[in-house]
Amino acid sequence: MGSTSAENAENNGSESVGRRSLMKRSAALGLVSVPAMSFLSACASGGGGEDSGEDTKGETSKDNPFGVKKGSKLDVVIFKGGYGDDYAKAWEADFQKKRGVTSTHTGTQEITGKLQPRFNAGNPPDIVDNSGAQKIKIDVLYKNGQLLDLAEVLDAPSVDDPSKKVRDTVIPGTLDPGLQEGKVVALNYIYTVWGLWYSGKLFQDKGWEVPQTWEDFLAICKDAKSEGIGGLAHQGKYPYYINVAIMDLIAKKGGLDAMKAIDNLDPKAFVGSDAALAAVEAVYEVVEKGYLMPGTNGLTHTESQTRWNQSKAVFITSGSWLENEQLKQTPEDFDMKFMPMPLLADSAMPFEAIRAGSGEPFIIPSKAKNLPGAKEFMRLMLSREWSTLFAKEANSLTILQDGVDPSVQLRPGTQSTVEASKAAGDNTFRFLYTEWYSEMDTAIQNASNELMAQRIQPKEWLKRAQAAVDKAAKDPAAKNNRRE
Incomplete structure:
Protein backbone atom coordinates (compact mmCIF):
# COMPACT_ATOMS: atom_id res chain seq x y z
CA MET A 1 0.00 0.00 0.00
CA VAL A 193 -5.57 -9.82 2.54
CA TRP A 194 -7.62 -6.74 3.41
CA GLY A 195 -10.44 -6.35 5.91
CA LEU A 196 -11.11 -5.59 9.58
CA TRP A 197 -8.75 -6.17 12.50
CA TYR A 198 -9.47 -6.50 16.21
CA SER A 199 -7.90 -7.56 19.52
CA GLY A 200 -8.71 -11.12 20.56
CA LYS A 201 -8.04 -10.16 24.18
CA LEU A 202 -10.49 -7.25 24.06
CA PHE A 203 -13.16 -9.47 22.53
CA GLN A 204 -12.60 -12.09 25.21
CA ASP A 205 -12.71 -9.49 27.99
CA LYS A 206 -15.97 -8.01 26.67
CA GLY A 207 -17.60 -11.29 25.72
CA TRP A 208 -18.05 -10.25 22.08
CA GLU A 209 -18.43 -12.65 19.18
CA VAL A 210 -17.00 -11.95 15.73
CA PRO A 211 -19.80 -10.06 13.92
CA GLN A 212 -20.84 -11.68 10.67
CA THR A 213 -23.51 -9.09 9.78
CA TRP A 214 -23.28 -5.30 9.64
CA GLU A 215 -26.09 -5.18 12.18
CA ASP A 216 -23.99 -7.19 14.64
CA PHE A 217 -20.97 -5.02 13.84
CA LEU A 218 -22.94 -1.88 14.73
CA ALA A 219 -24.15 -3.52 17.94
CA ILE A 220 -20.57 -4.03 19.10
CA CYS A 221 -19.73 -0.44 18.14
CA LYS A 222 -22.71 0.75 20.20
CA ASP A 223 -21.65 -1.37 23.18
CA ALA A 224 -18.10 -0.06 22.91
CA LYS A 225 -19.27 3.56 22.77
CA SER A 226 -21.23 3.06 25.99
CA GLU A 227 -17.95 2.09 27.65
CA GLY A 228 -15.99 5.01 26.21
CA ILE A 229 -14.33 3.00 23.44
CA GLY A 230 -14.47 3.90 19.77
CA GLY A 231 -16.16 1.39 17.53
CA LEU A 232 -14.13 1.95 14.37
CA ALA A 233 -10.77 3.63 13.86
CA HIS A 234 -9.57 4.54 10.40
CA GLN A 235 -6.42 6.17 9.12
CA GLY A 236 -8.06 9.51 8.43
CA LYS A 237 -5.21 11.25 6.63
CA TYR A 238 -5.08 8.35 4.18
CA PRO A 239 -8.66 7.59 3.09
CA TYR A 240 -7.37 4.63 1.10
CA TYR A 241 -8.00 2.66 4.29
CA ILE A 242 -11.68 3.47 4.77
CA ASN A 243 -12.19 2.55 1.14
CA VAL A 244 -11.26 -0.99 2.18
CA ALA A 245 -14.57 -1.05 4.05
CA ILE A 246 -16.62 0.72 1.38
CA MET A 247 -15.30 -1.31 -1.54
CA ASP A 248 -15.42 -4.63 0.31
CA LEU A 249 -19.05 -4.00 1.17
CA ILE A 250 -19.84 -3.18 -2.46
CA ALA A 251 -18.21 -6.38 -3.71
CA LYS A 252 -19.81 -8.60 -1.08
CA LYS A 253 -23.24 -7.01 -1.46
CA GLY A 254 -23.31 -6.95 -5.26
CA GLY A 255 -20.97 -9.83 -6.05
CA LEU A 256 -18.18 -9.93 -8.61
CA ASP A 257 -20.35 -8.13 -11.15
CA ALA A 258 -20.45 -5.04 -8.90
CA MET A 259 -16.67 -5.15 -8.54
CA LYS A 260 -16.10 -5.60 -12.28
CA ALA A 261 -18.48 -2.74 -13.07
CA ILE A 262 -16.13 -0.40 -11.22
CA ASP A 263 -12.96 -1.79 -12.77
CA ASN A 264 -14.58 -1.74 -16.22
CA LEU A 265 -15.73 1.89 -15.79
CA ASP A 266 -19.41 1.12 -16.16
CA PRO A 267 -21.65 4.21 -16.48
CA LYS A 268 -23.66 2.81 -13.57
CA ALA A 269 -20.73 1.60 -11.47
CA PHE A 270 -21.78 3.83 -8.56
CA VAL A 271 -24.81 5.95 -9.44
CA GLY A 272 -27.48 3.39 -10.17
CA SER A 273 -25.78 0.62 -8.19
CA ASP A 274 -27.86 -0.67 -5.29
CA ALA A 275 -24.77 -2.34 -3.82
CA ALA A 276 -22.75 0.88 -3.88
CA LEU A 277 -25.58 2.86 -2.27
CA ALA A 278 -26.04 0.28 0.49
CA ALA A 279 -22.30 0.13 1.18
CA VAL A 280 -21.68 3.84 1.47
CA GLU A 281 -24.80 4.33 3.58
CA ALA A 282 -23.63 1.55 5.92
CA VAL A 283 -20.23 3.16 6.48
CA TYR A 284 -21.83 6.59 6.89
CA GLU A 285 -24.10 5.16 9.60
CA VAL A 286 -20.98 4.54 11.70
CA VAL A 287 -20.17 8.24 11.39
CA GLU A 288 -23.72 9.46 12.06
CA LYS A 289 -24.09 7.36 15.20
CA GLY A 290 -20.80 8.57 16.65
CA TYR A 291 -19.11 5.20 16.55
CA LEU A 292 -15.82 6.47 15.13
CA MET A 293 -12.86 6.65 17.47
CA PRO A 294 -12.57 10.34 18.46
CA GLY A 295 -9.98 12.16 16.39
CA THR A 296 -9.44 9.37 13.89
CA ASN A 297 -10.27 11.57 10.89
CA GLY A 298 -7.20 13.71 11.58
CA LEU A 299 -4.68 10.96 12.25
CA THR A 300 -2.08 9.23 10.12
CA HIS A 301 -2.28 5.48 9.73
CA THR A 302 0.34 4.78 12.40
CA GLU A 303 -1.28 7.22 14.84
CA SER A 304 -4.70 5.59 14.45
CA GLN A 305 -3.24 2.10 14.55
CA THR A 306 -1.30 2.85 17.74
CA ARG A 307 -4.42 4.14 19.49
CA TRP A 308 -6.21 1.02 18.30
CA ASN A 309 -3.39 -1.04 19.85
CA GLN A 310 -4.16 0.83 23.07
CA SER A 311 -7.77 -0.45 22.84
CA LYS A 312 -9.17 3.02 22.17
CA ALA A 313 -11.14 1.47 19.32
CA VAL A 314 -12.47 -2.00 18.63
CA PHE A 315 -11.98 -2.31 14.86
CA ILE A 316 -9.64 -0.89 12.25
CA THR A 317 -9.43 -1.42 8.49
CA SER A 318 -6.12 -2.47 6.95
CA GLY A 319 -4.20 -4.99 4.93
CA SER A 320 -2.13 -7.84 6.30
CA TRP A 321 1.03 -5.72 6.65
CA LEU A 322 -0.60 -4.28 9.80
CA GLU A 323 0.88 -6.80 12.24
CA ASN A 324 4.45 -6.28 11.11
CA GLU A 325 4.02 -2.51 10.95
CA GLN A 326 2.72 -2.40 14.53
CA LEU A 327 5.09 -4.89 16.20
CA LYS A 328 6.65 -2.28 18.49
CA GLN A 329 3.28 -0.79 19.48
CA THR A 330 1.33 -4.02 20.02
CA PRO A 331 1.03 -5.28 23.61
CA GLU A 332 2.22 -8.87 24.10
CA ASP A 333 -1.27 -10.06 25.07
CA PHE A 334 -3.14 -8.08 22.38
CA ASP A 335 -3.80 -11.19 20.26
CA MET A 336 -4.20 -9.43 16.91
CA LYS A 337 -6.88 -10.93 14.68
CA PHE A 338 -8.15 -10.48 11.12
CA MET A 339 -11.77 -10.87 10.03
CA PRO A 340 -13.70 -10.49 6.76
CA MET A 341 -15.97 -7.50 6.28
CA PRO A 342 -19.41 -8.21 7.83
CA LEU A 343 -22.36 -8.69 5.51
CA LEU A 344 -25.06 -6.24 4.52
CA ALA A 345 -28.54 -7.67 4.10
CA ASP A 346 -29.06 -9.84 1.01
CA SER A 347 -25.38 -9.94 0.09
CA ALA A 348 -24.37 -11.95 -2.94
CA MET A 349 -21.15 -13.25 -1.37
CA PRO A 350 -20.78 -15.14 1.92
CA PHE A 351 -19.32 -13.69 5.11
CA GLU A 352 -16.11 -15.66 4.54
CA ALA A 353 -15.37 -13.85 1.25
CA ILE A 354 -12.32 -11.60 1.48
CA ARG A 355 -10.39 -9.16 -0.65
CA ALA A 356 -7.08 -10.92 -1.29
CA ARG A 430 -9.58 -7.90 -5.85
CA PHE A 431 -10.25 -4.47 -7.37
CA LEU A 432 -7.82 -3.38 -10.10
CA TYR A 433 -8.94 0.23 -10.72
CA THR A 434 -6.40 1.42 -8.12
CA GLU A 435 -3.58 0.28 -10.42
CA TRP A 436 -5.25 1.06 -13.74
CA TYR A 437 -6.64 4.52 -12.97
CA SER A 438 -4.69 6.39 -10.29
CA GLU A 439 -6.53 9.68 -10.84
CA MET A 440 -9.86 7.94 -10.38
CA ASP A 441 -8.60 6.24 -7.22
CA THR A 442 -7.45 9.56 -5.78
CA ALA A 443 -10.81 11.21 -6.54
CA ILE A 444 -12.71 8.42 -4.77
CA GLN A 445 -10.38 8.64 -1.78
CA ASN A 446 -10.98 12.40 -1.60
CA ALA A 447 -14.73 11.83 -1.64
CA SER A 448 -14.39 9.33 1.21
CA ASN A 449 -12.43 11.85 3.23
CA GLU A 450 -15.31 14.32 2.85
CA LEU A 451 -17.83 11.62 3.73
CA MET A 452 -16.11 10.57 6.96
CA ALA A 453 -15.92 14.23 8.03
CA GLN A 454 -19.67 14.62 7.30
CA ARG A 455 -19.03 17.32 4.76
CA ILE A 456 -20.94 15.33 2.13
CA GLN A 457 -23.72 12.74 2.25
CA PRO A 458 -23.73 9.23 0.69
CA LYS A 459 -25.52 10.28 -2.51
CA GLU A 460 -22.97 13.03 -3.12
CA TRP A 461 -20.19 10.49 -2.57
CA LEU A 462 -21.76 8.30 -5.25
CA LYS A 463 -21.95 11.25 -7.66
CA ARG A 464 -18.29 12.10 -7.13
CA ALA A 465 -17.19 8.50 -7.47
CA GLN A 466 -19.20 8.09 -10.67
CA ALA A 467 -17.76 11.32 -12.06
CA ALA A 468 -14.29 9.88 -11.47
CA VAL A 469 -15.30 6.71 -13.33
CA ASP A 470 -16.77 8.66 -16.24
CA LYS A 471 -13.62 10.77 -16.54
CA ALA A 472 -11.39 7.69 -16.57
CA ALA A 473 -13.58 6.11 -19.25
CA LYS A 474 -12.72 8.96 -21.64
CA ASP A 475 -9.07 7.89 -21.70
CA PRO A 476 -8.46 6.01 -24.98
CA ALA A 477 -6.20 3.56 -23.14
CA ALA A 478 -9.11 2.48 -20.92
CA LYS A 479 -10.46 0.18 -23.63
CA ASN A 480 -7.37 -2.02 -23.18
CA ASN A 481 -8.08 -2.67 -19.50
CA ARG A 482 -11.02 -4.99 -19.13
CA ARG A 483 -12.16 -7.72 -16.75
CA GLU A 484 -14.37 -10.45 -18.08
Missing part, protein backbone atom coordinates in the same frame (compact mmCIF):
# COMPACT_ATOMS: atom_id res chain seq x y z
CA GLY A 2 0.07 -1.25 -2.00
CA SER A 3 -0.87 -0.54 -1.67
CA THR A 4 -0.87 -0.66 -0.82
CA SER A 5 1.32 -1.64 -0.82
CA ALA A 6 2.14 -1.86 2.35
CA GLU A 7 0.39 1.03 0.77
CA ASN A 8 0.47 4.26 2.77
CA ALA A 9 2.56 2.56 5.48
CA GLU A 10 5.41 4.18 7.38
CA ASN A 11 8.67 2.59 8.41
CA ASN A 12 8.65 0.51 11.54
CA GLY A 13 12.41 0.15 11.36
CA SER A 14 14.62 -2.88 11.80
CA GLU A 15 14.41 -2.95 15.59
CA SER A 16 11.47 -5.32 15.52
CA VAL A 17 13.16 -8.03 13.48
CA GLY A 18 14.19 -10.04 16.50
CA ARG A 19 10.62 -10.22 17.76
CA ARG A 20 9.25 -11.91 14.67
CA SER A 21 8.30 -15.55 14.67
CA LEU A 22 7.33 -16.87 11.30
CA MET A 23 4.72 -18.78 9.37
CA LYS A 24 4.28 -22.32 8.17
CA ARG A 25 4.09 -21.71 4.49
CA SER A 26 3.15 -25.24 3.57
CA ALA A 27 -0.05 -24.76 5.51
CA ALA A 28 -0.63 -21.26 4.24
CA LEU A 29 -0.33 -21.63 0.52
CA GLY A 30 -2.00 -24.99 0.40
CA LEU A 31 -5.08 -23.22 1.62
CA VAL A 32 -5.24 -20.23 -0.70
CA SER A 33 -7.05 -19.98 -4.00
CA VAL A 34 -7.11 -16.65 -5.81
CA PRO A 35 -9.39 -15.80 -8.80
CA ALA A 36 -8.63 -13.62 -10.31
CA MET A 37 0.60 14.21 -6.51
CA SER A 38 0.90 14.44 -10.31
CA PHE A 39 3.95 12.68 -11.61
CA LEU A 40 6.02 12.79 -14.75
CA SER A 41 5.65 15.29 -17.49
CA ALA A 42 8.91 14.13 -19.02
CA CYS A 43 9.10 12.91 -22.56
CA ALA A 44 8.09 9.31 -23.10
CA SER A 45 11.10 7.08 -23.35
CA GLY A 46 11.09 3.96 -25.46
CA GLY A 47 12.49 0.60 -24.56
CA GLY A 48 15.80 1.55 -22.99
CA GLY A 49 16.76 -2.10 -23.15
CA GLU A 50 20.21 -3.55 -23.26
CA ASP A 51 21.68 -0.51 -25.02
CA SER A 52 21.43 1.41 -21.75
CA GLY A 53 23.34 -1.31 -19.92
CA GLU A 54 26.09 -2.34 -22.34
CA ASP A 55 28.75 -2.29 -19.59
CA THR A 56 26.68 -4.70 -17.50
CA LYS A 57 26.13 -7.44 -20.08
CA GLY A 58 27.94 -10.71 -19.39
CA GLU A 59 27.82 -14.23 -20.78
CA THR A 60 24.50 -16.03 -20.69
CA SER A 61 24.23 -19.61 -19.48
CA LYS A 62 21.71 -22.07 -18.10
CA ASP A 63 22.20 -20.67 -14.60
CA ASN A 64 22.61 -17.07 -15.81
CA PRO A 65 19.85 -16.62 -18.39
CA PHE A 66 20.10 -12.81 -18.55
CA GLY A 67 23.88 -12.60 -18.70
CA VAL A 68 24.54 -10.90 -15.37
CA LYS A 69 28.07 -9.50 -15.36
CA LYS A 70 30.21 -10.29 -12.33
CA GLY A 71 31.57 -7.08 -10.83
CA SER A 72 28.68 -4.95 -12.06
CA LYS A 73 26.58 -2.81 -9.73
CA LEU A 74 22.85 -2.75 -9.01
CA ASP A 75 20.94 0.34 -7.89
CA VAL A 76 18.10 -0.79 -5.58
CA VAL A 77 15.42 1.49 -4.08
CA ILE A 78 13.05 0.03 -1.48
CA PHE A 79 9.96 1.55 0.13
CA LYS A 80 10.85 1.44 3.82
CA GLY A 81 7.33 1.01 5.16
CA GLY A 82 5.39 -1.64 6.99
CA TYR A 83 7.80 -4.36 5.93
CA GLY A 84 10.98 -2.36 6.56
CA ASP A 85 13.88 -2.94 4.18
CA ASP A 86 16.04 -5.50 5.97
CA TYR A 87 14.69 -8.20 3.67
CA ALA A 88 16.12 -6.37 0.65
CA LYS A 89 19.49 -5.96 2.34
CA ALA A 90 19.52 -9.73 2.90
CA TRP A 91 18.69 -10.27 -0.78
CA GLU A 92 21.43 -7.89 -1.88
CA ALA A 93 24.05 -9.62 0.29
CA ASP A 94 23.09 -12.97 -1.21
CA PHE A 95 23.05 -11.50 -4.73
CA GLN A 96 26.65 -10.38 -4.27
CA LYS A 97 27.57 -13.83 -3.00
CA LYS A 98 25.81 -15.66 -5.82
CA ARG A 99 26.38 -13.35 -8.80
CA GLY A 100 29.24 -11.10 -7.75
CA VAL A 101 27.11 -7.97 -8.09
CA THR A 102 27.35 -5.21 -5.48
CA SER A 103 24.35 -3.03 -4.66
CA THR A 104 23.63 0.59 -3.90
CA HIS A 105 20.73 0.44 -1.44
CA THR A 106 18.25 3.22 -0.74
CA GLY A 107 15.47 2.70 1.80
CA THR A 108 12.92 5.53 1.81
CA GLN A 109 9.28 6.49 2.14
CA GLU A 110 9.74 9.36 -0.34
CA ILE A 111 9.59 7.31 -3.52
CA THR A 112 8.20 10.02 -5.80
CA GLY A 113 10.30 12.79 -4.26
CA LYS A 114 13.55 10.89 -4.67
CA LEU A 115 12.86 9.19 -7.97
CA GLN A 116 10.89 11.72 -10.04
CA PRO A 117 14.03 13.76 -10.86
CA ARG A 118 15.89 10.59 -11.77
CA PHE A 119 13.19 9.34 -14.12
CA ASN A 120 12.92 12.79 -15.68
CA ALA A 121 16.69 12.83 -16.26
CA GLY A 122 16.70 9.34 -17.78
CA ASN A 123 18.78 8.00 -14.86
CA PRO A 124 16.41 5.75 -12.89
CA PRO A 125 17.45 2.99 -10.46
CA ASP A 126 17.65 -0.60 -11.66
CA ILE A 127 14.84 -1.99 -9.51
CA VAL A 128 12.29 -0.25 -7.28
CA ASP A 129 9.80 -1.31 -4.62
CA ASN A 130 7.22 1.28 -5.64
CA SER A 131 4.87 1.50 -2.66
CA GLY A 132 3.51 3.80 0.03
CA ALA A 133 1.66 7.08 0.14
CA GLN A 134 4.26 8.66 -2.15
CA LYS A 135 4.55 5.85 -4.64
CA ILE A 136 4.97 6.66 -8.32
CA LYS A 137 1.79 6.17 -10.28
CA ILE A 138 2.26 3.03 -12.32
CA ASP A 139 -0.17 4.02 -15.07
CA VAL A 140 1.66 7.31 -15.60
CA LEU A 141 5.04 5.62 -15.78
CA TYR A 142 3.68 3.08 -18.22
CA LYS A 143 2.13 5.68 -20.50
CA ASN A 144 5.49 7.49 -20.58
CA GLY A 145 7.24 4.30 -21.73
CA GLN A 146 9.36 4.15 -18.58
CA LEU A 147 8.59 0.60 -17.41
CA LEU A 148 10.08 -2.66 -18.61
CA ASP A 149 7.67 -5.35 -19.77
CA LEU A 150 8.42 -8.14 -17.28
CA ALA A 151 7.50 -10.96 -19.69
CA GLU A 152 11.15 -11.95 -20.12
CA VAL A 153 11.55 -12.42 -16.37
CA LEU A 154 8.26 -14.28 -16.01
CA ASP A 155 9.03 -16.58 -18.94
CA ALA A 156 12.53 -17.41 -17.66
CA PRO A 157 13.18 -20.75 -15.94
CA SER A 158 12.35 -20.89 -12.25
CA VAL A 159 15.36 -21.01 -9.93
CA ASP A 160 13.82 -23.87 -7.96
CA ASP A 161 12.51 -25.89 -10.90
CA PRO A 162 14.03 -24.94 -14.29
CA SER A 163 11.40 -27.08 -16.04
CA LYS A 164 8.85 -24.43 -15.04
CA LYS A 165 8.58 -20.80 -16.06
CA VAL A 166 8.72 -18.26 -13.26
CA ARG A 167 5.12 -17.21 -14.01
CA ASP A 168 3.94 -20.78 -13.35
CA THR A 169 5.29 -20.78 -9.79
CA VAL A 170 3.18 -17.91 -8.41
CA ILE A 171 -0.28 -18.03 -6.88
CA PRO A 172 -2.89 -17.78 -9.67
CA GLY A 173 -4.18 -14.25 -10.19
CA THR A 174 -1.38 -12.48 -8.34
CA LEU A 175 0.19 -11.05 -11.49
CA ASP A 176 -3.04 -9.30 -12.51
CA PRO A 177 -2.58 -6.09 -10.46
CA GLY A 178 0.64 -5.41 -12.37
CA LEU A 179 -1.10 -5.41 -15.74
CA GLN A 180 -1.23 -2.34 -17.98
CA GLU A 181 -2.92 -2.91 -21.33
CA GLY A 182 -2.29 -6.64 -21.07
CA LYS A 183 1.40 -6.37 -20.13
CA VAL A 184 2.80 -7.16 -16.68
CA VAL A 185 4.91 -4.10 -15.87
CA ALA A 186 4.90 -4.40 -12.06
CA LEU A 187 5.46 -7.46 -9.92
CA ASN A 188 3.19 -7.30 -6.89
CA TYR A 189 5.30 -9.46 -4.62
CA ILE A 190 3.46 -9.82 -1.31
CA TYR A 191 0.31 -11.86 -0.80
CA THR A 192 -2.09 -9.61 1.08
CA GLY A 357 -4.28 -10.70 -3.78
CA SER A 358 -0.85 -9.29 -4.35
CA GLY A 359 0.59 -5.98 -3.22
CA GLU A 360 3.92 -4.13 -2.94
CA PRO A 361 4.74 -3.61 -6.63
CA PHE A 362 8.32 -3.97 -7.79
CA ILE A 363 9.25 -2.36 -11.11
CA ILE A 364 12.24 -2.35 -13.44
CA PRO A 365 12.65 0.96 -15.28
CA SER A 366 13.11 0.57 -19.02
CA LYS A 367 16.22 2.78 -18.85
CA ALA A 368 17.83 0.88 -15.97
CA LYS A 369 21.62 0.77 -16.44
CA ASN A 370 21.92 -2.83 -15.26
CA LEU A 371 18.98 -4.56 -16.89
CA PRO A 372 20.55 -8.05 -16.77
CA GLY A 373 21.17 -7.63 -13.04
CA ALA A 374 17.68 -6.26 -12.37
CA LYS A 375 16.01 -9.13 -14.24
CA GLU A 376 18.05 -11.76 -12.42
CA PHE A 377 17.42 -10.06 -9.08
CA MET A 378 13.68 -10.27 -9.71
CA ARG A 379 13.96 -13.92 -10.81
CA LEU A 380 15.72 -14.72 -7.53
CA MET A 381 12.98 -12.89 -5.60
CA LEU A 382 10.70 -15.66 -6.83
CA SER A 383 12.90 -18.43 -5.48
CA ARG A 384 12.03 -20.26 -2.30
CA GLU A 385 15.28 -19.15 -0.69
CA TRP A 386 14.60 -15.44 -1.19
CA SER A 387 10.91 -15.83 -0.38
CA THR A 388 11.95 -17.36 2.94
CA LEU A 389 14.45 -14.54 3.50
CA PHE A 390 11.57 -12.11 3.04
CA ALA A 391 9.45 -14.01 5.55
CA LYS A 392 12.23 -13.99 8.12
CA GLU A 393 12.68 -10.23 7.87
CA ALA A 394 9.14 -9.00 7.11
CA ASN A 395 6.88 -11.61 8.70
CA SER A 396 4.56 -11.98 5.74
CA LEU A 397 3.60 -14.19 2.81
CA THR A 398 4.84 -13.79 -0.77
CA ILE A 399 3.11 -14.67 -4.03
CA LEU A 400 5.33 -17.74 -4.55
CA GLN A 401 3.46 -21.00 -4.18
CA ASP A 402 4.91 -23.05 -1.29
CA GLY A 403 7.41 -20.24 -1.04
CA VAL A 404 8.56 -20.35 2.58
CA ASP A 405 10.32 -23.09 4.47
CA PRO A 406 7.72 -25.10 6.43
CA SER A 407 9.67 -24.80 9.68
CA VAL A 408 8.75 -21.13 10.12
CA GLN A 409 6.05 -20.16 12.60
CA LEU A 410 3.16 -17.70 12.41
CA ARG A 411 2.37 -14.70 14.57
CA PRO A 412 -1.30 -14.52 15.63
CA GLY A 413 -2.40 -11.89 13.12
CA THR A 414 -0.73 -13.65 10.22
CA GLN A 415 -2.13 -16.99 11.38
CA SER A 416 -5.60 -15.50 11.36
CA THR A 417 -5.13 -14.38 7.74
CA VAL A 418 -4.17 -17.93 6.78
CA GLU A 419 -7.29 -19.24 8.48
CA ALA A 420 -9.40 -16.59 6.78
CA SER A 421 -7.90 -17.50 3.40
CA LYS A 422 -8.70 -21.16 4.01
CA ALA A 423 -12.27 -20.33 4.96
CA ALA A 424 -12.70 -18.08 1.92
CA GLY A 425 -11.56 -20.67 -0.59
CA ASP A 426 -12.53 -19.41 -4.03
CA ASN A 427 -14.56 -16.58 -2.54
CA THR A 428 -11.84 -13.98 -2.96
CA PHE A 429 -11.91 -10.78 -4.96
